[in-house]
Amino acid sequence: MAVHSLRFRLVDSPDSYGAKRRARRAAWLSETFPDLADMSVLDLGGRVSSWTKVPVRPKHVHVVNLEPLPEELPDWLEADHADACELPPEIMARRYDLVFSNSVIEHVGGYERRRRMAEAIRMLAPRYWVQTPYRYFPVEPHWVAPGMQFLPVPARVAVARKWPLAYTPGKSYEAAMKQVLTTELIGRAEMRYLFPDAVVRSERLLGLTKSLIAVRTG
Template sequence: MTNGSITGRVRRLMVESPGSVGGRARARRLELTSSIFPDLQDMSVIDLGGTVDAWLTAHVRPRHVTVINIEDPGEAQDWITPVTGDACSAVATLVEAGLAPSCDVVFSNAVLEHVGGHANRVRFAQSVNDLSSRHWVQTPYRYFPIEPHWLFPGMQFLPVAARTRIAAVWPLAHSRAESLANARHEILWTELIGMTEMRDLFPDSRIIRERLAGLTKSLIAVRSD
């Protein structure tokens, strides 16, 4: 068995297959979302930073979903409207697209850590609150011992130069960086946060700790009223 096939199997076991650790966590998040918003199937949702494909495989189908992503969010469906744009300025993005800048609930999964620093996280949180009084925003927890994007222990605590070198060669990354410059770009656009900043960004929300093996793996800001 080649090294590539071994690492591929490890990554599928950890995060990519439906039965993986990550796959089961995603399923639990949707179950949690449905329990917090039991009428989700009757609601309009704006997904900040998501994809059409993610909703097509979800076990719950809201009345309508608008997906905003700075990259291609996918193809439109009869109940999903994709919009290419910046989630940190979601209201302006929707108005420019001729869509209503409001919804029943805002949803975002593993996006907050990729928006480009604290100032943009503040803008992102403001967008969430501007769109709806209800939201569900998840982000990986900085102090979980394994960095979730590269599956490398403690990587988030290393200097940028060290993280860049790891990202350039580490076989368990989601995708291998094409160059050292590309690896550095991915590193600089990935910044995990802790509980203090999450509470500061969403002071009126309940912060739920998602745990794995008793340790906090991610944080979820929820407001359901």
């Protein structure tokens, strides 16, 4: 119980470091795009609920992910069930003011799928904001486990099953393996390669780069 309480205080609670970091990131987004309130935004892999809490609400938000869709949405928000790496033609035919993606590209399943997602992002809007945890930060952020991302797959699976700060310790081997194989942190060189027309910003913690944000402002 004490360990799960620690994770809640660090990551999950409204007053946690994770919540404060997300709030700072939202403020940084609105500062980077001062006309955000007048924009149409495509959010790849996000959640509808996140946009109800931001300090500046865009004019229209289109959320696309693989989770079940909410039954009711406000008139400024729409949602579709789709793969960010294989967007359907009806979405690819649209144009937005901004494409936004937060902590998604590291989960899509390998370099080729990341490349396809990045290509779609660069096509769909003149501006984008793509955030991902930095591979070389010393603590793996999904499990809050030091150095986990550098371990071989069997060791990462063991950590995913038993590490007490994981979201769901004690999960099955199959579930842990799937989660490990679909969590692949990337570094600055790959981020620059995927988004050559962006500025890659660093989000820091204690002087160390904790996450990367590829930003194209137009």
